[in-house]
Amino acid sequence: GAVVSQHPSWVICKSGTSVKIECRSLDFQATTMFWYRQFPKQSLMLMATSNEGSKATYEQGVEKDKFLINHASLTLSTLTVTSAHPEDSSFYICSARDLGTPIYNEQFFGPGTRLTVL
Amino acid sequence: GQNIDQPTEMTATEGAIVQINCTYQTSGFNGLFWYQQHAGEAPTFLSYNVLDGLEEKGRFSSFLSRSKGYSYLLLKELQMKDSASYLCAVRLYQTGANNLFFGTGTRLTVIP
Numbered sequence: 691g692a693v694v695s696q697h698p699s700w701v702i703c704k705s706g707t708s709v710k711i712e713c714r715s716l717d718f719q720a721t722t723m724f725w726y727r728q729f730p731k732q733s734l735m736l737m738a739t740s741n742e743g744s745k746a747t748y749e750q751g752v753e754k755d756k757f758l759i760n761h762a763s764l765t766l767s768t769l770t771v772t773s774a775h776p777e778d779s780s781f782y783i784c785s786a787r788d789l790g791t792p793i794y795n796e797q798f799f800g801p802g803t804r805l806t807v808l
Numbered sequence: 809g810q811n812i813d814q815p816t817e818m819t820a821t822e823g824a825i826v827q828i829n830c831t832y833q834t835s836g837f838n839g840l841f842w843y844q845q846h847a848g849e850a851p852t853f854l855s856y857n858v859l860d861g862l863e864e865k866g867r868f869s870s871f872l873s874r875s876k877g878y879s880y881l882l883l884k885e886l887q888m889k890d891s892a893s894y895l896c897a898v899r900l901y902q903t904g905a906n907n908l909f910f911g912t913g914t915r916l917t918v919i920p
Contacts, residue, residue: 734851736907
């Protein structure tokens with residue numbers, strides 16, 4: 691199947707700093723990428739949908755000024771957590787849709803980024 | 809809003825069969841996915857249903873009833889490595905995008 695990578699795999703930062711997480715589709719072009727957040731022992735919560743060349747669509751309750759998303763190319767989307775605080779500590783997972791997959795538009799998930807804000 | 813429910817935890821014995829249920833109340837249903845997720849890792853795709861009925865894939869099968877808003881994942885011949893979380897996700901057609909909304913997840917523990 692299609693491969694999606696994330697970088698970094700884990701990051702620790704001080705409160706008030708900004709952190710950028712990259713999501714790349716390695717062997718396919720992704721016009722749409724998705725960003726999820728997962729707290730311990732909970733399921734994935736969709737934060738936003740990122741479309742190449744246009745503004746991201748944020749889910750209700752997600753602050754667009756705090757979680758900046760840029761999808762500048764068909765293989766790269768970035769999530770920047772601005773002025774991070776301890777409550778932003780979470781597992782952030784991206785996924786990318788490969789329109790070349792048969793029948794259904796399956797989302798392929800990256801390995802996730804563990805963010806810890808001190 | 810969307811509502812997708814699963815049991816929080818289940819325990820089953822190695823070699824046995826286990827059924828994980830998922831009920832949903834959503835708008836714009838466009839398919840249901842099951843994913844497996846080991847702790848600290850990304851979800852991996854297991855199955856997809858868009859029409860009513862049973863889809864079989866090796867040791868894993870998934871069933872869907874759209875009229876009842878109900879699906880289940882059936883795992884046969886359980887192995888220790890099947891201990892993981894199993895996520896039910898409904899795909900919704902919204903404003904031109906097919907977004908996935910995940911259930912609460914079921915943590916399955918397989919015991920010897």
